[in-house]
Each structure stands twice: as structure tokens, then as C-alpha cells.
Amino acid sequence: MTKRTSKKEEGNKFLPSRKDYNYTTVIDRFEKYAFTYYFAYELAARNNYVAESLIFLKDLFDLYLVLDEINRSSSLTVTNIEKAVEKIFTTEEMCKIIISRLVDDFDNKQLPSKLNEIDFKKLDNNISSLIYCQADKLYEKYYVIYIPKEEQSGKFNKIYNPFKYIELDKSLTRYMNFRNNEESHNEEKDYKINEAKNDYFMVYQEIIDKNKDFSLNVIYPNYRVNLRDFTNTKIALNLNLPKTELLEYVEKIKDEYDSKNSIIRTRKELLKEKIKVNKTEQKELHEAISSLDNKKIGDILFIYDYYYYCNINYPNKLIGTIKEEIQDELTKFHGFRVKVNDTYQYVTYKKFLKQNPTFTLSAEESSDNKAYITTRSIASKYNLIKKYIDGDEPLYKTLIEL
Numbered sequence: 001m002t003k004r005t006s007k008k009e010e011g012n013k014f015l016p017s018r019k020d021y022n023y024t025t026v027i028d029r030f031e032k033y034a035f036t037y038y039f040a041y042e043l044a045a046r047n048n049y050v051a052e053s054l055i056f057l058k059d060l061f062d063l064y065l066v067l068d069e070i071n072r073s074s075s076l077t078v079t080n081i082e083k084a085v086e087k088i089f090t091t092e093e094m095c096k097i098i099i100s101r102l103v104d105d106f107d108n109k110q111l112p113s114k115l116n117e118i119d120f121k122k123l124d125n126n127i128s129s130l131i132y133c134q135a136d137k138l139y140e141k142y143y144v145i146y147i148p149k150e151e152q153s154g155k156f157n158k159i160y161n162p163f164k165y166i167e168l169d170k171s172l173t174r175y176m177n178f179r180n181n182e183e184s185h186n187e188e189k190d191y192k193i194n195e196a197k198n199d200y201f202m203v204y205q206e207i208i209d210k211n212k213d214f215s216l217n218v219i220y221p222n223y224r225v226n227l228r229d230f231t232n233t234k235i236a237l238n239l240n241l242p243k244t245e246l247l248e249y250v251e252k253i254k255d256e257y258d259s260k261n262s263i264i265r266t267r268k269e270l271l272k273e274k275i276k277v278n279k280t281e282q283k284e285l286h287e288a289i290s291s292l293d294n295k296k297i298g299d300i301l302f303i304y305d306y307y308y309y310c311n312i313n314y315p316n317k318l319i320g321t322i323k324e325e326i327q328d329e330l331t332k333f334h335g336f337r338v339k340v341n342d343t344y345q346y347v348t349y350k351k352f353l354k355q356n357p358t359f360t361l362s363a364e365e366s367s368d369n370k371a372y373i374t375t376r377s378i379a380s381k382y383n384l385i386k387k388y389i390d391g392d393e394p395l396y397k398t399l400i401e402l
Helices: 032-046 048-073 078-088 092-106 120-142 170-185 243-258 267-271 279-290 294-313 319-334 349-355 361-366 375-389 395-399
Strands: 191-197 201-208 213-221 336-340 343-347
Touching: 032 048, 032 279, 032 294, 032 375, 032 395, 048 078, 048 120, 078 092, 092 120, 170 201, 170 213, 294 319, 294 375, 319 375, 336 349, 343 349, 375 395
Parallel strands: none
Antiparallel strands: 191 201, 201 213, 336 343
């Protein structure tokens, strides 16, 4: 699998800036009702296996487009398949793996070229198999759903269906499809349906005329994040009640769920699977996450990325130097903390240095003027966020499911 590589800017090795789009605009789009899902996806996307898999899948889709074009313009042979693979996949080892998986059924290269032509339908089945193999693991183990770019998704209908991974309730989907099919054939019906969605949730309601009551009344969240959705608990609510009463009721359920001896079981508890983080620990994690605002989320992701790209591009750089560079970048973005009447206020980086040209960060601990963040705090935040991102069992998964 292609290793995640660093970006380049005009020939210079890339290091992120706190002003970058990924730490400002992207984070500012986090909506409160789905904050944990947005944050969990940002963490997931930085996991090495996930990042490499997303690149690998994109390359497979690009390969499909190239081979489709070759198939339309000329005959497909093992030779021109090899050329297409080598054009897209950078490492020799990866090229060999892809070619062997695609052309296993057509590997007799001694045949004359006309007999060596390959059926594209059979080839796209092989590409589809490769894609689903990778997408299944992303979904099952890392909770990530791969969705091609919107402008290209229509081109891949033959080889990939992302809706396989984003159905919330399969029995409800089947029922809705049955009703839609029924409506297309019958003019008269003995039921009323309301099917709608907005930016926050999806609604499906049905009333049978003779019963004059809901036979189905379901609301699901619409997170719009490419993560597996564990919205699998159905809670009956009377939406005619005041908001305060409903919130109090949901709080009681959530408090019970979080308690040590809860009467509510998780999926893994019922299956008696091993749980790496218990409910008490998960509650503490959620409380820590909920205390972060968009600014702090941007900071902590920037800190992780800066370490990552330093390790890739500058492996000999000292840890102390990395922390100092991060400290300088964050202070440039947020400003210095200046003590005024026993409270700290922020002063822009340029204005502060203009007023204090001899200031050095080495003396900041005993000074009334401080950088935005200490190097000790940077190291602490990095060690914390690594646990949520790195390895085969990253902790970001516990944010959305135990």
C-alpha cells in the first residue's frame, strides 16, 4: 500500500501552518449537534492505515477510469494494463500486487495479442473486488466509509455502491422501498406518508387510515460525516411535551447508560466481546472532548500534524526544536499572553515583539508575558492525541462506540 507522503511547496519540504485551511475553515464547519462525529473523523483520517487506504482506494478508482478509456479507444491487453497500473501506483511492489490481482485470469502472455485481449467486464469485477476488500476493512475495523468525490461518483456505479455502508436501518429501508414501489403502481392507498429530511435529521412517518395512528414514526440523525453511524438505540418520545421535560428525560437515560452498573447494555456487552475502554472511562473522554472548542481542536490537530511532518521530512530534528517551532507557530496565530491587572490578555505577535524587542521565550515561566502555550503543554497534548490516532486500535473509535 502506498505510504502517506508529505506535501511539497515549490521544492521545499512542507510543514503545516496554524493558518492552514485544515485547522481553520474545516474546524469552523463542525456543528454542535455532530461535534464528536466531526472530530472523530478528523482523527480517523490521520491514522496511517486509514490515510493509506483512502489514497489506495482513490488510486483504484483512477485506474478504473484509465482502463475504461483504454477499453473505449483500443483493445485491453495485459501490456497496456501494466502501463496503466505503473502510471498510477508509485512503488514497484504495489504495481506487481495490483497487476497480479487484476490479470490472474489472463496471464498467458505468450498468446498472440488478439487472443490476449481482456474482457473489460471481467476486469472491472476484479477492480470492484479489490475496492470492496479494502472498503470493508475500513468500515468494520476503523469505522470509516469511503465515498468517491461527488463529481465522479456516477462513473463508479458499476464497481462500487457506498450506500452499502450508510444504511441506518435495513428493515426500514426495505419497507420504504416496498411502499415507494407500491405507490408507483397503485393510485389509491389506505395510508398517509411523510418522508423528509433537513440538515440535521431524516423523518419517516406513516399512518394507516383505518387505525388513525402512527404505524411508523422514525427520526434519524443526518451527520453528513463519512463515519460508521452507531445510531442504533430507539427511544420513544412524545414531542408534544415541553423541551425541558424531553431534555430531562433524555438526560436520565444518558446518565443511566453512563453509570457503572447500567441496565442498558452496549452491543459488545451483549455479545460478550472484550471492551478496551469501560463506560466510566468513555464518559471522562467525552467530557474532555466536549470541553474543547473549535480553536482548541484546531490547535491539537495542528500539533499532531506538525510532529508527523517533521518526523517524515526532518527525521534528525530534535524534539525540543519541534516543540519550540510549534510554540512559535501557535503564538503567531493566537498572540502572546500579557498580564494586565492580575489577568492575562492576548496581544498580537507583531505588536508584542514591537513593544518588547528583547523578549525571549526561555524566560517566559517567570515572566508576566508568556507565549500562547508552553512546550510542556505541547508535549502533553501530543502524547494524548497520539493515543486517539495511532495504531491498530486508535481511541477515536471509543468516541462513537464502546
